[in-house]
Amino acid sequence: MSDSPIQFKGVNGDLMLSLDWGEPFEQLIDHLEAQLKSSDGFFRGSKVILEIGPRLLTLADLDALRDILARFGMTFHALCGMGPDEKIKPASLATLLAPRIPDSSRDSESDQISHAEKVLDATTAEVFPTASRGRAGARLPRTSVKIQPGDAHAPAKTLLVKRTLRSGQVINYAGNIILIGDINPGAEVVAGHDILIWGSLRGTASAGAAGDPLASIFALHMAPSQLRIGDHITRSPRENLLAAEGHDALPEVAKIENGTIVVEAWPTNKKSIPLKMNLRSSSAEAADKPSRE
Amino acid sequence: MGRIITITSGKGGVGKTTTSANLSASLALAGKRTIAVDTDIGLRNLDVVMGLENRVVYDIVNVAEGAVSLEQAWIKHKRVQGLYMLPASQSRNKNAVSVNDMKRIGQELKQKFDYVIIDCPAGIEQGFQNAIAAADEIIVVTTPEVSAVRDADRVIGLLENASKEKLQLIINRLKPAMVKRGEMMSTGDVTEILAISLLGVVPDDEKIIVSTNCGELAIFNPASVAGKAFKTIARRLLGEEVVAPRPVEASVNGAGVMNKLKHFFFGANDTHPA
Structure with a gap:
């Protein structure tokens, strides 16, 4: 003491x-x-x-x-x-x-x-009146982080956190968050842009809380209670659970595709998606869009 | 100087008081002067579990207010040499004692006892803060249930923030058969989330209820498996290396309850298009 x-x-x-x-x-x-x-x-x-x-x-x-x-x-x-x-x-x-x-x-x-x-x-009140809404999407008034308009084109800063977030603990950061540790059930991490979790995501993660639809959530073990990206919200998708068994879970990434949040293996073995986290800069935004399918 | 150990859990009904009573008595039986302190002011029951209910005269609030000395308030256990108890007040509320009162009482008890075991109330309010204020070490008790583990996790977070470094875990009321069937969280499931060192696992035991009702401690009942587990835990507290008999709690790979739960929550009627 x-x-x-x-x-x-x-x-x-x-x-x-x-x-x-x-x-x-x-x-x-x-x-x-x-x-x-x-x-x-x-x-x-x-x-x-x-x-x-x-x-x-x-x-x-x-x-x-x-x-x-x-x-x-x-x-x-x-x-x-x-x-x-x-x-x-x-x-x-x-x-x-x-x-x-x-x-x-x-x-x-x-x-x-x-x-x-x-x-x-x-x-x-409603912060994002014009944002598109996926079928499963719901409005997110609570955790939405509003960032200065000028910030959108500035390279996002990144907060590195080396600890496990326990139930009830929350980290808010306007840029990217890298967390080395777990997010336990009942804990929450909210970032203006991307979130990378080097550990198990069991709680709630909100990426792109400023309304950034290109934000993604990466985790070594994806078993969240909820995922939120931009103004979209989802529970853990089904295919994820098969991979989440035991310790054999594979890293996965969550992002918005066609108006809903999808989760897929990370890295994908298709044409590699550029890690937006590294590339985000003034001109990279447009090129960032994954061009699969 | 003695050690002050607070027994806490967040959630109520997971066995804090039973653990406090049995560990205190086990330590006293091992020759250590031990006092069990009930800080659940307004809802005291450590005295009942220890079979000392009818001997309570003064309580911790009287001591905090300076009305009586510690020696006047504590109760000496008749049967166990070196075991004492400081009861909580039943009529006051938790704000009757402050963090500073507890630190002072803790320091004083530390001079007079080898072990001070503090039974913490449920919750994370004033009573919790009082109970951990003086603690050198913390034992977090949980049961293998999602709700109890969630609360334990919250409490561990609070304890870490309060710079409590020595945190240990007791998993109480484990049902090995259910774990084997994949219907209950295994020890591994629990420790994976809580990530603090495991002090011991106490199997579920109906005899505990009988013990509690008679004010007879489980450790005195040779037939009680929980009593045996508490004795083992006390020996570990004393620094002995005690290997548990082959862990009854081994997780059945892939069939853990967490996975079943996940399927229950996300698998069955998920209308989500993803």
């Missing part, structure tokens, strides 16, 4: 701050500030992954955190929490975590905040 309510941990070159979940938020803020002050600029330039545990944070709380990080030259990179957080909608997360936040000046920051609030309101 450590007596500090905030633990600093290096994670793949980023800095993970784990907030003690018993401590009141105001005290955490004070503590963080004191700790950063005494660190004498040591953490300057680092990207921060914030682990908030099961606590509920308001948008104002997140703003306060972001302000402190900005003051010490650090950037807010990702948020890792647990449980359905009713107070923060993924939309506001995406806005807060969007890559442009770090280098923005004070002025534009206030714009962002008001924008975040706008998006927050929007999530309660």
Whole structure:
């Protein structure tokens, strides 16, 4: 047990701050500030992954955190929490975590905040009114992450997570997510673009939560409770289960094809599908479409 | 300095209290001064399981409030040398004791006992946080049911976040015959998801109900298979290498209950076009 309510941990070159979940938020803020002050600029330039545990944070709380990080030259990179957080909608997360936040000046920051609030309101209504809908598709108002329009053509950033997500734990990230570990039943991973799971996917994965229909979900062992891509949602497809028996499961990929989510062997032995994860860039989008059949 | 071990599970009714009582008594029988602490304030029942119900005078809330000393509140077991119990209050609610109270009580008990076994209430609210506050080690109890495993997984996640590093698993109420038929999750199915070290497996045993009703611990019943398993687990806690008799729980390849369940959920009436 450590007596500090905030633990600093290096994670793949980023800095993970784990907030003690018993401590009141105001005290955490004070503590963080004191700790950063005494660190004498040591953490300057680092990207921060914030682990908030099961606590509920308001948008104002997140703003306060972001302000402190900005003051010490650090950037807010990702948020890792647990449980359905009713107070923060993924939309506001995406806005807060969007890559442009770090280098923005004070002025534009206030714009962002008001924008975040706008998006927050929007999530309660229909966010994607025009998206096409497959037969099995259902609208996904809850986990939809709205990302800045400008981001669509920027190369998506990738968050690497080395841990197993347990029931109730959620990772939200606006770019791609690579997770080395399992996603257990009841856990959820939400990415703006692609998701790669080097392990078993037994919980829920939402790729392309910003509405990206080209997003895919890769897993070594695909046995999810639900898959969501863009505004499509599906349960585990049938053929998948035969492969999922025991430890002989083969890697599979889920993507949208003809308006529904399909899952197939990965890599396919047909003409190889380019790994969108690596190739996504401004011009690759169109060429990305798998051209089988 | 003693060891504080909290027994928790998330889900209710999986056998936390039975485990706490039997492990405490086994440790005491092995010559370790042991106290079992009931933190399920408002729904106390460790005293009943241990057969000490009619001797409760003060409880942990009285101690937390400073009204009585620990020595006044704890109850000495008549039959087992070195076994004590600190009862929970039946009339108060879980907020009557704070995390700091528990840390203080834990530290004090640690000075006086070799083992402090804390029986955690179900759920992940205040009572859970109290129960784990002082713990050096945690034992997560689950049954081989999807719902219990899901809750155990949630709890393990919370414990990891609370920087509890020593986590061990007990799988309770396993029915070997059902596992063999592929109707129950096997030990392998459970540990694959929970991925913490397995301390022991306790087979399902009807005699436990009889034991609980009479306040007679299962470990004293030579015919109880569960009692035997608890004794084995206690020996492992004491650092002994105990090899379980040929694992009754071996998974039948490909016929695991998880696969059956998957077929049940996804195979039968899936209208999905994919």
